[in-house]
Structures are given as structure tokens and as C-alpha cells.
Amino acid sequence: MRLLLTLTLLTGLSTLTSSQAAMVKPGPAAPRPILPASVSAFNLGNWMPIVEALPELRALNSAGLRWPGGNIGDEQNRTPEALDTLKVNWTLLGGPPLMIQTRVFSRPGGNRDNVEAKNTPEDAADLVRMAQARGLNVACWEIGNEPNLYATKRGDPSWTPEKYCGVVRAQKAAILKVDPAARIAGPAVSNPGPFLDATILECGDAFDLVTWHLYPSNGDGTDTEAFDSISKVQDTLTRVEGLWADPATNPHGQGRMLAQGVTEYAQSYRSDRGTHLSDAVGGLWAAEAALRLSEGGALYNTYFSLMATGNHGLVDNGGFPHFSYAAFRELSHYRGETFDVTSDDPALWVHGAKDGGLITVFALNTAATSTPLTITVPGHALIGAKTITDADVNADKPPRPLAVSGPVNLPPLSLTRLVLKSSSPPSAELP
Template sequence: MPYKCRKINPWLLVLAVGFIALSGCAPKANEALEPVQLPPVPEGVFYIDPDIAMGKISPLVYGVNHGPWAIITEKILPLAQEAGITMIRFPGGNWGDENDLMPYHIDQFAMLAGQMGSQVSINVRLFNGTPEKAAALVRYANIEQGYDIKYWGIGNEPSLFATARGVPDYGVEQFNTEWRAIAEAMKAVDPSILLIGPELHQFGSDKSSTPKDPSGLDWMSEFLRVNADLVDVVSIHRYPFPQGSGGRAATIEELSTASTEWDLIIPYLRSLILEITGRNIPIAITEINSHWSNAMGGEATPDSFYNAIWWGDVLGRLIFNKVEIVNYFTLQSKASIGGYGLFARSDARPTYYVYQMYQKFGENLVFAGCDDAQIGIYAALDQQDGALTVMLINLGEDDITKPLVIEGKERTLVEVWRFDKDYLADKLDTRDFDNLEKILIPGQSVTLIKFK
């Protein structure tokens, strides 16, 4: 993997799969893996080769969660509209398995999504839910109201039902039966919908670190064996901290290395899907943040400045690993329930600005690499004019200066944007970057450089 700037396997397999457009066309799940030969990364430089195409970036990686408990006020709505959020999952978290979604919830949500220009996905109730209620929601949303909601999930983290919902024997076999009955009822109403599942909690990088049911069965493996014919996007959740019930919040040092786990988790999940189903089913991370708890006020808690630096690198890694949908948790949260939302009640938290930075990133990923463990580097070409955008994330405390080497034709630097403690996704003077032999990336920063 080239990111976080390590030595690269020159025959890394890259999934050649078409990504869904915002119009909601179906993900392609059966295209073959094609080997792409990647060059070694030169030492001591930020290296880009725009001629090595890594595939189109799914527009739905810039998503969030939202729910009826959260409020987008008139004051923060303009900021939300400027964030470039492409998909909203509703309702995020446990709410949907503890309450029945009502038509007015869908109406309010559809209005907000329309104001933000976002696609939507809706999760129907699984715990104490019924196929009839789920089908009724699809009928109301897509047949009666014409919202044409393409993406639907069923339940939330069923892998925790045995410990969190008072049903100690709840396992994957019961889940598979219930999930399938609801899925078939929903599809009977609108065969065009795309189903996301199984929405497992804390999925890891190998079979020893993935959820197991009370009988010891692997949740993901058994779900794929039974329901792969109905699921269109395979979904997992992941929060690296706290580690264990009641655990402490992460430090900056701990969070600075946590993003590397995605270079193991996604390849493992993709190989498992292929092994069991024989297909390359798209992957979604439908809940993700640095902490699953309501931690606030720490140096690396979700409301912190450093959480934004971590998230900038995580997004880059998920893009590189060709994830189809990413939903950050969440769009908004008031301080009394936790600092994990991009917005508090009346202002933006630091991680919001990462979305503003990635709005300027291109649509077609190209090869990038570096040999410095503190640097995340990602590059993409613009779909319209072919402009090259380079995202450089310094996870460490110290400034790093290196030459920026771009293979191929000569390009002109036209824009530089930065997020750090001094700049909130602000445009910088390009004259400070005239010398590509000495590009300085400040400690704990995200910098985007655009060339034409």
C-alpha cells in the first residue's frame, strides 16, 4: 500500500470496478480483479505518477449518519450545504432498532437531504421489526411519495443483540432468517432498491478479530453464505477507540497510527467476500469515527482538532482501498450526548473542514507514494479538465520538507489549500510553493495542491 508512505508491493491487486454515480445506478459486483503493476517509491520525496490510473473514486465516500435526535439549525444549514456531503444514512446508530420510523421522519429527512444535495440511505427496523412494516416504509417513500430512495439497510449491529438487547441466544442463523424475510418484502414493493448489510460492529482485519455469535459462528461468513444473493453492498462499522468497555479515550500518539488498520481490514473483507460468494460485492463503512463512546474534550477525541487530521488520512485510505460508501458518525451532535458530530448545535467542529478539503479533490485516483511514515499522500485527476490534485496529510508533530516529484508532462501549480490550527481549509498564496524541490508540510496538517 502506498499510503502512509510505506514500501509498496509492486503487484498489489487493485479492484477494477465501476463506481456508482450520484444518480444512484447499481454498483457493479461481478467485474474481475486485474493486477496493476505499481512502481517502487523513490526515497525522500513526495511522489506522484498521474499516468498510473487507480480507478474512479466513488462519490459516496463523503457521507455521514444522521437521525431524529439531531438538529440542523438554520444557522448551520449553510455550512452543511457547503460541506459536499454526498450521502446521509438515516437513522444512524441504535435509534432505528429502538423506535419505529414514521412517514413524517422520512419526509423531514428527504427535505434535509434535498437541501444538502445528498443521496440517502434508510435503515428499517430489525429488532422488534416486521417485514410488513419495512415494506410499508419502502412503499411510502418510493411508490407513494416518489422519493426514489435507492439504498436501504436492515437493522443496526445485530452482532450486539445478544449482549445489548437482552436476547442472549440471538445469533447469525436467526438474523439471516429475519434479514431475508424483511429484504424480500422490501424488494417485492420496489425491486430496484439496493440492499446494504449486514451492518456488523467492530469488524477487524482477520477472522480472529471479527464478530462471532453466541455459538461461535462468524457473523460475516454466515451472512454471506445465506444472503449474498440479496445484498448489494456489504457493510461494516468500525471505531478504533475506546478499546474495551469503559476504556479511556485515545491519545494523539495512539490515533496517529490507527488509520493504518484500513489497509488490512478492507483487503481481508474483500477477499472473504470473493472466497464465499465468487463475486466482488461493493463495500460500505456505514458507521465510523475515532471513538464509539461519547468522549469529549480530549486531545484526540472526536471533537478535537487531531480527530480531523486522523479522518483526513482515513478517508484517503478508504478511497485507495476502493470502498464504495463511507458514512461518518455523525452529522450533528450536541455536547450533552457527545462530540462526535461534524456540527455542534451552532458551529462546526474541526473534522467538518476535512470535507471541505476533499471537495477539491479529483475524481480519478492516480498513483502516489512516500517513504515517510508520518505522511499520507493521495492524488487524483479532475474528471472535467484533467487537473491534478495532491492531498498531503502530516500526522506527526514536526514539519516535513521534501521535493514533490510528478512524473509525465509539465504542470503548473494553480491553487494550494490548507487545514491546520492556523487555517480552516483556507486558500494559500501559491508563491510560497514555487520551489517544488522544497515543499513544506506543517506538522498535524492537511494540504491540497492543485496543478493544471
């Protein structure tokens, strides 16, 4: 017998008896508002042909954008022309709150096309002025990108956490002179470690939002190893919370509330390799990471990357969607307030949201076999279920409706969205 799964809303009900043998049940967490930018935000770059895939990208209902995505932020200056392009794409995508990187790094011995790097505090202030002049809605200014790699990957060993903190304080002061209400994010490290620790020790008080990136692998592991790495999401959130709370590791930031954001994440960092990135494993991992980051309290989390960034792009250079695109399109329905559910099957990841009279359950089946699912929510009726699989995405098919008259059969390696309606027979059509 494969998985038999019963989801029961216990409001006003007695505890389930053992004979009911529920595999999934409500968890202990109280409902709380879902922040859309915690689950539906993405890295944006001027190299992306947004207008060529506009209907697909608008369907994501982006609630936040980070620009410029990735390490190009430390390779190119912020010019008026670059800001003009940003405004066009940002407007096309609905004008959600932006996080904009300031430039920090410059290459020893010269920069691209021998153009002087604009990475001074006054350059950061000019960037704020340019954004203001264009009416951009900037929620936060992030100081640089992955400074922990400047010494090891970019050939400049002078970049220590102390040097980076000096830049942060100088750029922050210049930004606040232009916009006293500006919010500052950083250090945007790649996979938190000693550099993040030392930065919080040296200048934790300088950040309104502590940001980091999460890339557990290079796509070389097994599917099981890839899925197991999802534990790094909560492990890292908890680790940073511990650093922040301890006066010994955050001496300057005591009394300041911690806010975290993950401004790049994916299972693998290798844009040139599709394994565990553009396939079903990578898409399920990314969707689960977004949901766990949101539920874990991270406020502003931007998947890497929106489109046209090798296998990282939700949509590829030719305009064709990856599994990750289909997964995030379904997560555009993760709104309202959380509805806590738990599963005792480690291969089945479940999350819930309640919005008005609707309960939406997202069931991510990481098993290589089908899984029957029965949902029973007193006072609610199941009105529909739609699923996505790698085969459907590769065939350019929309989410596939599943029969709901009995147990809902979840396909292998699939993400299924199930919707239940309050006090209503199963007659409405799933949106």
C-alpha cells in the first residue's frame, strides 16, 4: 500500500484517533500573514529579454526583484542607460519593490573596457539619485555581491571582512544623506561561513536586512543528496539567528531586530549544468526552499534567476520554461496566511495557505513513484487539483488536472496544488 494521506483541520474537533492513521496533519504553528516577496521574488538583469516572455513572466506575480542579478553587479557600473533599461523591465513586470545592488568590487589593474569603476560612496549616492529621478520603488540597497569571493575567486586578497565593513559604513552614510529612510542590506555572501560571521562581528549594526546566498551543490550529487540538502535552509536561518542574538558574535547590533533575506538560491550554482537545476529535482528543491524560507521568517528572497541565465533561468534564452518556472507559477497562489500542515512521509513535502474561504495545499512529491493522497478537511470540499511534472513542462503543457472523486494520485517527482473551499460542494473550477 502506498501513501494514504489524510489532512484534517482540527479547529473545534477532538484529537484524531489512531484508527484514522493520518499521514499528514495540522502542525502546531499558528497562522501568520504570508509576505509575497518571501516566496515570489527573483533576480533581474538587463541581459534578460523580458518583453519576449512577458505573459509567462507576468503569470509569476513577482512581488520583488533584485537588480542587477548576480556578480554582474560588481562588473558593470550603474549608468543612466542601465537604470533606464531597468525601469522599462521593472514597469513591464508590474513595478514590485526593488532591491538594488551598489557596486563594490573593482578588478586589480583595470576594469572592463578600461572604464573607471564607479564604486565610491558618492557613486552609491548618485545611484540613489538616479533611481529617485526615475520613480523606482527601492525597498532596500544591497552593498555588493558575494564579497567573501573577492579574495578567492576574483584575485584580490585585500578583501577582508574588515575592509568590506568599511565600504558598507561609507556607502551607507552617503546613501542616507540622499534618502534618510533608505534601508541597507548585506553582506550577500555565498553560502554563509566565516566571512559572514566576521562581518556580523564587525558591522552587524550597519544592516537593516542580513542577506546571504544558498547553493548547496554543483549538481554532481544524487537525487537523494540534492533533496536532503533542503535542510540547509532552516539550518542556516537558525545559525544566523544565533550569531545575531549573541553579544559575543554581534557586539554592535544588540537591540536591533534581525531581518534576513536570501538574495540568491538554487540547488546548484552551475548555470551551465541542468542536473538538479532546470530539471524536476531542481524545480522541486527551489519551490521547497522558497516555502521554507517564507515559513522560516526570511522577508525578501530572490530566486536566481528570472530568465535567460543558463539553466538557472526560470525561462531559457529561447523563451521555453523550465520545471522551476512551472513551480513558481503555482507558488503565485501561496498567499493569505499560513495553514500549517505536516507530513510523516519524508518524501512528501506539504505546505498550506488560507485565503478567505479557500485552503490551498501544495504537495511536493519527491519520490520516484506515484503517491495516493486523500484530503479530508471538515467544513471544506476539495474543488480541484492540478499537477506539474517534468514531462508536461518539457512538452509545453499547462498544469494537468487530477481526478478528485477519490484519492488524488500524485505523479512521481511532481508539484500538485490542491484547493478546498469552505462549506461548498465540489462544483467550482480551480483557478
